[in-house]
Amino acid sequence: MAVKYLKKAEKTAATGEDDVRAIVADMLKDIEQGGEETCIAYTRKFDNWHGDIVVSQEDIDAAAAKVPEQLKKDIQFAYERVRDFAQAQLDSLSEFETELSPGLFAGQRLIPMQAAGCYVPGGRYSHIASAIMSVTTAKVAGVDHVIACSPPGREGGIHPAILYTLSLCGADTILNLGGVQGIAAMAFGQFTGHPADILVGPGNQFVAEAKRQLYGRVGIDMFAGPSEVMVIADADADPELVAVDLVGQAEHGPNTPAWLLTDSEELAEKVMKRLPELIADLPELNSKSAEAAWRDYGEVILVDTKEEAVKVSDEYASEHLEVHAEDLDWWLQNLRNYGSLFLGEETNVAFGDKTSGPNHILPTKGAAKYTGGLSAGKFIKVVTYQRSTKEASKDVAQVTARISRLEGMEAHAKTGDARLAKYFPDEQFNLQPE
Numbered sequence: 001m002a003v004k005y006l007k008k009a010e011k012t013a014a015t016g017e018d019d020v021r022a023i024v025a026d027m028l029k030d031i032e033q034g035g036e037e038t039c040i041a042y043t044r045k046f047d048n049w050h051g052d053i054v055v056s057q058e059d060i061d062a063a064a065a066k067v068p069e070q071l072k073k074d075i076q077f078a079y080e081r082v083r084d085f086a087q088a089q090l091d092s093l094s095e096f097e098t099e100l101s102p103g104l105f106a107g108q109r110l111i112p113m114q115a116a117g118c119y120v121p122g123g124r125y126s127h128i129a130s131a132i133m134s135v136t137t138a139k140v141a142g143v144d145h146v147i148a149c150s151p152p153g154r155e156g157g158i159h160p161a162i163l164y165t166l167s168l169c170g171a172d173t174i175l176n177l178g179g180v181q182g183i184a185a186m187a188f189g190q191f192t193g194h195p196a197d198i199l200v201g202p203g204n205q206f207v208a209e210a211k212r213q214l215y216g217r218v219g220i221d222m223f224a225g226p227s228e229v230m231v232i233a234d235a236d237a238d239p240e241l242v243a244v245d246l247v248g249q250a251e252h253g254p255n256t257p258a259w260l261l262t263d264s265e266e267l268a269e270k271v272m273k274r275l276p277e278l279i280a281d282l283p284e285l286n287s288k289s290a291e292a293a294w295r296d297y298g299e300v301i302l303v304d305t306k307e308e309a310v311k312v313s314d315e316y317a318s319e320h321l322e323v324h325a326e327d328l329d330w331w332l333q334n335l336r337n338y339g340s341l342f343l344g345e346e347t348n349v350a351f352g353d354k355t356s357g358p359n360h361i362l363p364t365k366g367a368a369k370y371t372g373g374l375s376a377g378k379f380i381k382v383v384t385y386q387r388s389t390k391e392a393s394k395d396v397a398q399v400t401a402r403i404s405r406l407e408g409m410e411a412h413a414k415t416g417d418a419r420l421a422k423y424f425p426d427e428q429f430n431l432q433p434e
């Protein structure tokens with residue numbers, strides 16, 4: 001059957017993209033030309049912050065004193081899991097050297113970047129967990145200098161729990177900066193003297209777009225914009241948990257897509273009935289965000305078979321993908337495009353967002369078709385090297401000379417000729433392509 005939409009979204013992740021691109025381009029140009037003063041002016045404008053940009057050790061100590069003991073233990077719990085998973089991912093990468101033909105050796109090295117800029121969102125909510133996800137992973141990877149920034153303005157600057165977390169996870173410099181100005185400052189080395197080699201971390205549409213526009217001048221982790229979820233649920237799924245998890249995503253902001261994909265119309269109807277009730281029950285800010293998100297971006301998609309579900313899901317390439325269905329191994333084997341997969345109702349996106357270990361900085365807007373989420377590997381350059389004996393260079397030099405000549409690259413060819421003449425002066429070689 002054709003895929004049937006019981007609810008189709010009015011808006012998509014691309015809605016409003018052109019406006020955001022223009023705003024961000026102007027701001028980046030302005031900040032690069034105007035320097036730190038312009039960056040400060042934007043901080044005043046958007047976050048009403050008039051204090052210091054670089055956070056001092058006294059500020060960090062004062063923040064730590066404000067964080068309750070239970071929260072400190074909880075942050076430690078999450079930190080340890082994220083750190084250990086990042087370390088396991090790092091350990092799965094390896095350096096090697098191989099002998100491609102006798103005497104010709106080639107190898108791979110893993111070299112951490114020198115400076116990373118970690119954006120920690122803080123406009124709507126205080127994203128403690130994002131601080132853990134980026135800074136910890138950069139440090140596990142071995143980055144020398146980790147800069148972190150987050151929007152100031154609450155309780156005199158960055159939220160105390162975020163500051164405490166950034167420090168615990170190993171941030172070397174912390175900046176009271178949010179939005180495009182935070183991203184720009186880290187890319188240009190403002191306030192630190194350490195221009196970032198890579199910018200990582202999630203953020204709203206302005207933050208994600210600023211990273212996208214700077215890509216090439218600096219590395220970026222991926223396009224990690226407004227959060228998304230797809231829940232695949234079969235007839236036996238618990239409609240209450242499906243609805244709770246969809247709302248758990250929708251509260252992120254008014255532009256947060258939440259999609260239900262199911263082969264059961266009965267389950268779909270139950271979830272659609274329950275969702276507005278759950279949304280109405282939230283605190284006002286959260287409720288407003290979730291209501292708009294579900295109204296404008298929410299979708300309910302009906303399919304006949306598991307194979308159809310996989311096809312639709314792979315097309316959406318959702319940042320988060322939950323499966324509440326029988327035969328979880330089948331889904332694990334067959335699903336292809338997602339940032340992170342949550343198998344079974346016993347775990348869910350919020351567990352991954354806050355605590356369980358795999359990184360929550362994940363690709364959005366279809367980027368999961370070509371990349372996974374943040375991992376230690378994103379901070380590491382996989383580089384290669386080679387060396388050769390004189391004897392092994394004999395074949396390589398001849399082939400290089402002939403291929404280069406065919407391509408019309410005479411100077412390349414001569415680098416082969418010169419070595420053959422030096423190492424094998426008594427031998428004749430055919431160095432022409434025909």
Ligand SMILES: NC(=O)C1=CN([C@@H]2O[C@H](COP(=O)(O)OP(=O)(O)OC[C@H]3O[C@@H](n4cnc5c(N)ncnc54)[C@H](O)[C@@H]3O)[C@@H](O)[C@H]2O)C=CC1
Nearest residue numbers: 046121122123124151178179202203204224226227361362
């Ligand atoms: N993809 C992922 O892995 C994750 C995504 N997220 C997403 O991060 C986002 C966080 O968003 P926010 O709460 O807004 O915090 P944010 O820190 O990303 O953005 C706040 C900043 O936006 C700037 N800003 C606000 N309005 C602006 C305007 N009109 N023009 C230019 N700049 C402006 C301000 O400078 C402010 O400091 C959410 O969309 C959430 O879904 C959060 C965690 C993980």
Ligand SMILES: O=C(O)[C@@H](O)CS(=O)(=O)O
Nearest residue numbers: 127129130227353360361
């Ligand atoms: O997209 C994400 O991973 C976010 O949902 C993470 S958090 O809930 O904002 O911590």
Ligand SMILES: [Zn+2]
Nearest residue numbers: 227252350353
């Ligand atoms: Zn979340």
